[in-house]
Amino acid sequence: MIDCGEGTQFRLQHFKISHFKIEYIFISHLHGDHILGLPGLINSMNINGRRKKLTIWSPLGLEEMIDKIFEVSGSHIDFEIVFHIINTEKPEKIFDDNHIEIHSFPLDHRMPASGFKFIEKGRLRNIDSSMISQYNLSINQIKAAKFGNDIEFPDGTVITNKDITLPPKKLRSYAYCSDTKYNDNIANYVRNVDLLYHESTYLDHLKDKARERFHSTASDAALIAKKANAGKLLLGHFSSRYGDLSGFISEAKQHFENVELGLDGNKFSVNINHDENEF
Amino acid sequence: MIDCGEGTQFRLQHFKISHFKIEYIFISHLHGDHILGLPGLINSMNINGRRKKLTIWSPLGLEEMIDKIFEVSGSHIDFEIVFHIINTEKPEKIFDDNHIEIHSFPLDHRMPASGFKFIEKGRLRNIDSSMISQYNLSINQIKAAKFGNDIEFPDGTVITNKDITLPPKKLRSYAYCSDTKYNDNIANYVRNVDLLYHESTYLDHLKDKARERFHSTASDAALIAKKANAGKLLLGHFSSRYGDLSGFISEAKQHFENVELGLDGNKFSVNINHDENEF
Numbered sequence: 276m277i278d279c280g281e282g283t284q285f286r287l288q289h290f291k292i293s294h295f296k297i298e299y300i301f302i303s304h305l306h307g308d309h310i311l312g313l314p315g316l317i318n319s320m321n322i323n324g325r326r327k328k329l330t331i332w333s334p335l336g337l338e339e340m341i342d343k344i345f346e347v348s349g350s351h352i353d354f355e356i357v358f359h360i361i362n363t364e365k366p367e368k369i370f371d372d373n374h375i376e377i378h379s380f381p382l383d384h385r386m387p388a389s390g391f392k393f394i395e396k397g398r399l400r401n402i403d404s405s406m407i408s409q410y411n412l413s414i415n416q417i418k419a420a421k422f423g424n425d426i427e428f429p430d431g432t433v434i435t436n437k438d439i440t441l442p443p444k445k446l447r448s449y450a451y452c453s454d455t456k457y458n459d460n461i462a463n464y465v466r467n468v469d470l471l472y473h474e475s476t477y478l479d480h481l482k483d484k485a486r487e488r489f490h491s492t493a494s495d496a497a498l499i500a501k502k503a504n505a506g507k508l509l510l511g512h513f514s515s516r517y518g519d520l521s522g523f524i525s526e527a528k529q530h531f532e533n534v535e536l537g538l539d540g541n542k543f544s545v546n547i548n549h550d551e552n553e554f
Numbered sequence: 555m556i557d558c559g560e561g562t563q564f565r566l567q568h569f570k571i572s573h574f575k576i577e578y579i580f581i582s583h584l585h586g587d588h589i590l591g592l593p594g595l596i597n598s599m600n601i602n603g604r605r606k607k608l609t610i611w612s613p614l615g616l617e618e619m620i621d622k623i624f625e626v627s628g629s630h631i632d633f634e635i636v637f638h639i640i641n642t643e644k645p646e647k648i649f650d651d652n653h654i655e656i657h658s659f660p661l662d663h664r665m666p667a668s669g670f671k672f673i674e675k676g677r678l679r680n681i682d683s684s685m686i687s688q689y690n691l692s693i694n695q696i697k698a699a700k701f702g703n704d705i706e707f708p709d710g711t712v713i714t715n716k717d718i719t720l721p722p723k724k725l726r727s728y729a730y731c732s733d734t735k736y737n738d739n740i741a742n743y744v745r746n747v748d749l750l751y752h753e754s755t756y757l758d759h760l761k762d763k764a765r766e767r768f769h770s771t772a773s774d775a776a777l778i779a780k781k782a783n784a785g786k787l788l789l790g791h792f793s794s795r796y797g798d799l800s801g802f803i804s805e806a807k808q809h810f811e812n813v814e815l816g817l818d819g820n821k822f823s824v825n826i827n828h829d830e831n832e833f
Contacts, residue, residue, distance in 0.1 A: 281564075281594040282560060285561060306627050311593050311597075315590045343618065344622075346615075349665045350586065
């Protein structure tokens with residue numbers, strides 16, 4: 276889960292998402308609308324008998340706040356919470372397993388803030404099955420080829436990897452940028468992502484206010500998506516002053532065509548857009 | 555406002571209640587479901603330009619928690635918040651003005667907790683206007699009579715107060731008891747209130763769990779209402795395990811007839827029930 280504003284636990288209930296499914300939480304920055312759902316969510320996890328570890332990445336200060344809340348409420352949390360502090364000054368790889376790698380990168384907000392990029396991990400190369408019989412490959416040789424190795428036979432013959440394997444499936448990627456004002460560097464951090472969420476608090480008529488408050492307009496978000504060569508752009512974090520949100524789409528489309536509003540409860544698939552090996 | 559669980563600010567919005575109208579907040583105890591809406595509410599008040607003082611009564615610890623949250627989120631609150639610490643060990647009058655007096659009293663929960671009683675202030679006695687001309691009463695004599703004094707004339711004649719005044723209008727009263735297990739003392743603290751809110755987390759089949767968790771059943775709440783001679787009972791704080799809440803009414807009615815469920819968004823008027831001068 277990325278960020279956790281007030282009421283998140285009720286949204287999860289409403290959309291029938293069990294909070295037992297949440298193992299990792301990524302907090303972009305410590306403004307109230309991004310963290311104030313966390314104490315209640317943790318409290319509910321606890322009341323509902325969670326024993327599984329929860330891991331949270333955030334800028335410095337969150338652990339202290341959570342500790343204080345549970346101290347004054349006299350509650351004991353019966354599961355382990357691991358807090359990782361994000362360096363909000365430079366991009367970093369913060370997570371890496373067999374399936375995914377996750378990067379944080381600096382945003383440009385009134386307080387230390389990070390975006391996140393999720394990249395599906397490179398799967399093994401696929402063996403070309405006709406080659407297995409042609410070269411009479413052993414299990415171990417197949418495994419070695421999947422990892423990208425050339426195969427050397429006892430007689431000294433070598434088959435190069437690309438002759439017997441096909442490239443791994445393309446990787447999907449998603450990046451999340453909230454809250455931030457327009458900053459060129461962000462386009463570099465999120466280059467070629469398939470799906471980009473970028474905040475757009477305001478429309479162009481309030482672009483000065485956006486700069487001043489370290490927020491973005493729909494145009495800002497679209498320009499980042501364009502420069503980054505993103506596959507698709509999702510907008511969100513709309514100021515409550517706007518009743519009709521259609522202006523966000525029309526202003527963004529002046530710079531970037533494939534754009535949608537990220538509204539409460541919407542689901543989006545991450546579809547491959549970038550060419551192979553762009554990462 | 556009494557207590558402030560997560561999402562309170564969204565409920566206020568939903569029911570079109572401006573948070574500018576809130577001057578006083580009474581927090582019964584520091585469990586998450588009674589306080590976690592407070593940081594977000596204060597944050598929203600701040601963002602929306604509140605400058606008016608906010609006064610909060612709560613058991614010890616709340617100010618420290620609020621301070622920590624706003625410290626880590628780097629936010630500055632531009633209005634004054636006055637915190638009063640409630641003594642959760644004994645009943646106390648915590649507020650008194652021309653219109654209302656407010657008392658806290660101990661509840662019986664897993665952590666220090668207080669209930670609250672709101673009593674419309676005793677108005678002055680009403681002067682019987684026909685007596686003004688009959689006795690040719692001066693402004694000062696009228697004022698003295700309103701305060702309940704007898705009137706003595708220079709010639710030594712005395713008119714007793716009840717001959718020239720009518721009793722003040724009856725007073726309305728409301729008491730709030732959450733969270734608590736059944737405790738006889740509570741009936742004394744809320745004696746003769748017109749409207750009593752008392753938590754009823756469980757039904758009778760879980761009365762052992764209720765005792766163990768320092769919560770009440772619907773029967774417990776009804777017995778308190780009966781012993782207290784309350785006018786009407788509102789039940790609330792129902793465990794989420796109950797989909798159908800009709801059992802709360804039927805079990806409560808075995809002990810106390812005038813009972814309703816306090817559900818989200820319901821409004822209740824406080825109607826005079828007690829006899830004059832019962833307070």
